[in-house]
Amino acid sequence: MSSVEVRNLVKKYGAFTAVRDASFKAESGSLISILGPSGCGKTTTLRTIAGFEDITSGEILLDDRPLANTPPWRRNIGIVFQSYALFPFMTVGANVGYGLKMRKLAKSDIDRRTDEALKRVGLPDSQSKYPRQLSGGQRQRVALARALVFEPDVMLLDEPLSALDAKLRDEMRFELKRIQKQSGVTTLLVTHDQEEAFTLSDQIVVMNNAIVKQVGTPREIWDQPGSAFVADFIGVENIFPAETVAGGIEISGNRFSAGSPNNRPDPFKVGFRSSDLVLVDADNVETENRITGEVIGEAYTGDSNVYQVQTGLGAEPVILKSKKDQKLHGNVHMRLPPEKILVLEED
Amino acid sequence: MPMSSTQRDWALSLPAFVIVGLLAVIPALMLFVSAFTSPDIEGFTLANFDKLWNSKLATQAFWRTIRVALSVTVITIILGYPLAIGFLRANARLQPVLLTLLVFPLMVSVVVRAYGWIVVLSPSGILNQTLLAMGLVSEPVEILHTEYAVILGESQLLLPYMVLSLIASLQKADSNLEEASMSLGANPVTTFFRIVVPVSVPGLLTGTLLVFALALTAFATPLLLGGGRTPLLTTLIYTFAFTTFDWSAAAAVGLILIVLALVFVALQRWVGAKVLKSYE
Ligand SMILES: Nc1ncnc2c1ncn2[C@@H]1O[C@H](COP(=O)(O)OP(=O)(O)OP(=O)(O)O)[C@@H](O)[C@H]1O
Numbered sequence: 001m002s003s004v005e006v007r008n009l010v011k012k013y014g015a016f017t018a019v020r021d022a023s024f025k026a027e028s029g030s031l032i033s034i035l036g037p038s039g040c041g042k043t044t045t046l047r048t049i050a051g052f053e054d055i056t057s058g059e060i061l062l063d064d065r066p067l068a069n070t071p072p073w074r075r076n077i078g079i080v081f082q083s084y085a086l087f088p089f090m091t092v093g094a095n096v097g098y099g100l101k102m103r104k105l106a107k108s109d110i111d112r113r114t115d116e117a118l119k120r121v122g123l124p125d126s127q128s129k130y131p132r133q134l135s136g137g138q139r140q141r142v143a144l145a146r147a148l149v150f151e152p153d154v155m156l157l158d159e160p161l162s163a164l165d166a167k168l169r170d171e172m173r174f175e176l177k178r179i180q181k182q183s184g185v186t187t188l189l190v191t192h193d194q195e196e197a198f199t200l201s202d203q204i205v206v207m208n209n210a211i212v213k214q215v216g217t218p219r220e221i222w223d224q225p226g227s228a229f230v231a232d233f234i235g236v237e238n239i240f241p242a243e244t245v246a247g248g249i250e251i252s253g254n255r256f257s258a259g260s261p262n263n264r265p266d267p268f269k270v271g272f273r274s275s276d277l278v279l280v281d282a283d284n285v286e287t288e289n290r291i292t293g294e295v296i297g298e299a300y301t302g303d304s305n306v307y308q309v310q311t312g313l314g315a316e317p318v319i320l321k322s323k324k325d326q327k328l329h330g331n332v333h334m335r336l337p338p339e340k341i342l343v344l345e346e347d
Numbered sequence: 348m349p350m351s352s353t354q355r356d357w358a359l360s361l362p363a364f365v366i367v368g369l370l371a372v373i374p375a376l377m378l379f380v381s382a383f384t385s386p387d388i389e390g391f392t393l394a395n396f397d398k399l400w401n402s403k404l405a406t407q408a409f410w411r412t413i414r415v416a417l418s419v420t421v422i423t424i425i426l427g428y429p430l431a432i433g434f435l436r437a438n439a440r441l442q443p444v445l446l447t448l449l450v451f452p453l454m455v456s457v458v459v460r461a462y463g464w465i466v467v468l469s470p471s472g473i474l475n476q477t478l479l480a481m482g483l484v485s486e487p488v489e490i491l492h493t494e495y496a497v498i499l500g501e502s503q504l505l506l507p508y509m510v511l512s513l514i515a516s517l518q519k520a521d522s523n524l525e526e527a528s529m530s531l532g533a534n535p536v537t538t539f540f541r542i543v544v545p546v547s548v549p550g551l552l553t554g555t556l557l558v559f560a561l562a563l564t565a566f567a568t569p570l571l572l573g574g575g576r577t578p579l580l581t582t583l584i585y586t587f588a589f590t591t592f593d594w595s596a597a598a599a600v601g602l603i604l605i606v607l608a609l610v611f612v613a614l615q616r617w618v619g620a621k622v623l624k625s626y627e
């Protein structure tokens with residue numbers, strides 16, 4: 001196991017910058033994910049670590065050892081591609097054993113370790129099948145076994161679950177976590193699915209437009225998204241521009257008391273989750289942090305009702321979540337607890 | 348009673364059968380008959396084949412034909428891989444241009460291209476002039492009207508078929524296979540032989556069949572670049588038919604050529620069946 005560190009990584013394709021000054025570190029044995037929307041440079045970052053792309057500037061370190069002059073085939077990094085890239089003309093056994101064969105292990109060792117690896121991913125007795133005879137989920141497991149069997153220092157996963165249907169994806173998510181923990185391999189996972197990143201990772205690197213926006217534990221990112229982009233991306237529904245005034249903040253002229261005024265960037269935005277809004281009665285005397293508005297739209301999501309409420313905070317409606325049996329219409333009154341207000345950098 | 352659908356199918360395809368029968372089967376039968384008959388002998392005979400067997404010219408042409416077809420196939424394979432891989436690696440905007448360059452020679456008459464080679468290879472041609480000027484040789488090298496000239500000309504002629512077949516099969520493969528192989532510890536050379544070649548086997552088989560069959564039956568190129576001194580089976584047929592007017596001998600050579608082609612097709616199918624089991 002090794003740690004992987006990316007330092008000030010820049011990758012340009014001609015005049016186009018795909019990754020701009022990215023820095024993060026995956027501690028030995030941890031799982032770190034790169035989370036971001038399509039085209040933000042996630043795969044590019046992964047490919048530079050694998051050695052498939054030259055880097056324009058910066059450094060990639062494996063256990064503090066620079067990788068610059070190590071070609072891909074000597075990096076000892078296991079990769080699971082989004083398409084799995086299983087060798088179609090080889091049996092499952094040959095696919096998994098390929099990395100061991102390249103390392104010139106004895107045939108008996110190759111067979112034994114291939115069997116072990118396939119057992120570990122829950123596919124014993126499939127050595128002699130061909131990839132085309134497997135389901136999507138099984139192929140994914142073979143790809144995982146192939147990337148792990150030679151005990152790589154690092155494993156890279158590029159959207160490993162995106163080709164699976166929703167149910168299988170949830171199942172494989174737990175499998176992936178279990179296998180990663182068991183093997184203890186340092187893992188870098190690329191995904192655009194925030195739920196995947198939050199459930200699997202020790203650390204999350206949020207990227208947008210070639211830039212690393214935030215690095216932190218899932219808890220840190222959930223509780224303190226640093227910027228409007230990160231907040232929006234992890235599903236904070238309500239984001240409004242705001243400014244600091246005596247004793248609090250103001251959103252479009254509406255005063256709110258909020259946490260400490262320290263460390264507020266300038267200019268800044270505030271965000272709050274739909275589920276953090278508290279419904280209050282119209283005749284409630286407590287008027288601090290009150291938001292009043294009119295319901296203009298509603299949607300039912302299974303375990304809750306989601307409402308769009310037109311308020312004085314801005315042109316964008318406020319999104320409010322209520323319990324399933326609580327029907328709202330007309331004017332509604334909400335309270336925004338000060339501790340639930342997220343202060344966000346504008347981007 | 349209305350016709351059943353099978354009856355209708357037969358009725359509809361009848362004209363095609365008749366035409367194909369007239370155009371292909373009957374000449375083949377006639378070829379067959381004249382190969383086994385001789386004007387001097389009653390009934391069927393192997394005399395024509397016997398004559399060929401004892402003719403040094405004919406046996407030489409036989410082996411030369413196989414040699415040339417095999418050489419051309421091997422050369423187009425060796426040149427085909429770098430070209431196909433280069434094409435697939437090329438910038439997406441460049442690919443249509445490269446494809447045109449690749450296919451364009453197919454639109455130029457074989458005869459014109461053979462004359463092109465004559466201009467290059469003849470004793471007073473560009474190649475020899477250059478070699479002489481550089482002092483590499485003291486007198487012109489004889490390439491034109493040798494087997495080498497034929498191999499050279501046909502290789503250039505048939506290369507596009509091989510490249511296109513290889514491109515077709517390589518294009519279908521997952522573009523990450525090579526990277527997967529390298530990440531597993533295989534260097535580029537190992538990756539080429541263990542991954543790229545196996546992935547391209549279907550295209551390689553198609554390309555080999557095309558190139559070998561076309562090389563076997565090529566006529567204009569061996570005639571113009573090989574000349575009378577280095578006959579191949581095809582040019583031998585021509586000589587028998589139009590110079591010595593020995594139609595029976597010509598038919599016998601033609602039959603040998605057909606058998607050669609069929610043997611090769613059978614071989615190709617057999618290898619294909621063995622190898623492709625683990626594909627599709
Ligand atoms: N070989 C290349 N040449 C030029 N531009 C490229 C190349 N590879 C990627 N890019 C560009 O770099 C940017 C980042 O691409 P990348 O594949 O890293 O995105 P991503 O974050 O993985 O997106 P997705 O979630 O869609 O896979 C994209 O705008 C892409 O067009």
Ligand SMILES: [Mg+2]
Nearest residue numbers: 042043044158
């Ligand atoms: Mg990607």
